[in-house]
Amino acid sequence: MPTEKRSSKKLQLAKWLGGGVLVFLIGGLGFLYLRGFFRQEVEYKITNAPSVEEPRFPLLVVSLSNALTTSGRFTDFWTGADAIYAARLDAIRNAKRTIRFETYYMTPGRRADEFAQALIERSQAGVQVQLLIDNFGTGSIPNEYWQRLRQAGIEVRLFRNFDWRAPLEYNSRTHRKLLLIDGERVFIGGAGVSDSWDGDPEIGDRAPWLEFEVSYSGPIVSILEGNFIQNWAYAGGTVDLAQQVVQALPEEETKLYVTNDTSTLSESTIRMLFQVSFLAARQRIWIGSPYFVPDSNTRNVLIQAKNKGVDVRILTMGQKNDKPIVRFASRELYGELLAAGIQVCEYQPSMMHAKLALIDDDWVSTGSANFDPRSYHHNDELNVSTRNPQLISKIGSLFEQAQAESQCLSQQEWENRPLTEKILGRVGLIVKPLL
Structure with missing residues (x-):
């Protein structure tokens, strides 16, 4: 085959490959654009939050997080x-x-x-x-x-x-x-x-x-x-609203607040529930979440609480986990939290999958929501919050027992994590809405 023909074929192949790569990059960037990856995160401040003991605190939870008030x-x-x-x-x-x-x-x-x-x-x-x-x-x-x-x-x-x-x-x-x-x-x-x-x-x-x-x-x-x-x-199911499906029952003494988060890129009732609760804390904020990738608003609120003397602890997954990339992304965000004196503890025996937010001795929220973009903006989630002292006591005991089996990181340990982990963590943060 003449040299010119071989050169021409190689050039044509290179053009095809280059074009394919370009289309892939454009398509990938287009997908990220449509998913809102490049939108600027809205930062806001909430001031003068009441304590969880004050009667108006549940009213703020209801109004700001679109929670439903019920009892049970x-x-x-x-x-x-x-x-x-x-x-x-x-x-x-x-x-x-x-x-x-x-x-x-x-x-x-x-x-x-x-x-x-x-x-x-x-x-x-x-x-x-x-x-x-x-x-x-x-x-x-x-x-x-x-x-x-x-x-x-x-x-x-x-x-x-x-x-x-x-x-x-x-x-x-x-x-x-x-x-x-x-x-x-x-x-x-x-x-x-x-x-x-x-x-x-x-x-x-x-x-x-x-x-x-x-x-x-x-x-x-x-x-x-x-x-x-x-x-x-x-999902296309038949809805039969017969009387026995949703019943009107007399109200009971224990108030319960249901926050039902549905998928949206710009708003999050779950995030608002957590932030208002954290700002109301006077003694403690104990958080349990396997997938802990909080946005800047949530991190700032936790640091603000710690600076006011609140005992802030985070219990999350350790090396034994089902999503390593999420852990690496999460660890990238520990720096400012550790510098503020917040405890970040990784559960050691197995995968940590419990989800909770315990505020002082008067408020607890449990359900399906994690502290990450997926729960905030992409998933349908469901949390129930209450002042019930029995549940608060049980959640507190569970947290303390789990923390005793956890490794709490120091600032130095975090800074000395392997370079490969740091790189994977940065990659994880880039694609965090998909994690």
Whole structure:
């Protein structure tokens, strides 16, 4: 082949490769642009926040975070996979009329099989069973699993299927974990339906994941049933508003505040809930979150509280975790927190997956929300906040026990972290809305 022809072909190939790379870069930047990666983060200040003891504090939570005020009874509290799954299965097996379950995460295994069997038994006994399952978080479950449930009379809806006509919407998921029994009892926590919560050898766990679940009864159940029905409708389900679905029950003594965060790039009711709560603290702010990637507003509020003498502690995941890139991104943000004297403690025995915000001795918020952009702006989340002293005591004890099994970082340890971790952390922060 003549030299000129070979040179011409090489030049043509180089042009094709260069063009392909250029198209890829333009497409990637276009995607980031459409997702709002380049928008400027709005910074704002909140001043003169009342303490959590003041009567007007709950009113501010309701008005600023669009929370719903209701009431109910705190009925039970479980820690660890065995206790949580046993409580769920017991409630399912004793259901008389309805079972409604919404979750983000499921994987094949023993826990999923036990869950399916319990649901099938109640469905065949005449109980109405509705499952609202996130399409992305349950992607490893085979279709045969869902077919088996449907054949038993169980209604299964997948939340936010991929749609080529609106592909960017697929990044917004439902992250809730909500189990409703007979319109009388609700279970709220962070656990999916997966053997991972028993401990995952692939990430080095030597114990079950750090996790808890809370149950309530009373009027709050009707509120949360309505939240479930809303997403059920958006997933294409039939909504039957018969009287037994959402019941008007007499108000009870314990006030509960439900913050229902839905996907939006510019606003976040969950973030506002946390920030108002932190500014109200006078003695302590204890935070539990596996995926702790707070924005500058949240970091500034925590530092402000610490400077006022508040005991600020953060409990998060350590080396045993299911998302290393999130941990590296999170660690990039520790510097100013550690410099302010805030304790940042990484849980050592296993993956830490519990989510909580404990304020003084008078306020606690638990549910599905993490302190990261995904929970703030991309996921449907659900948190319940309350002054209930029993729950506050249990959450406080759980936190102290977990911190005793954690490594609390020093400023020097953070500064001396490996260079590769620093690089991965910077990369993680660039793509943090996708983590």
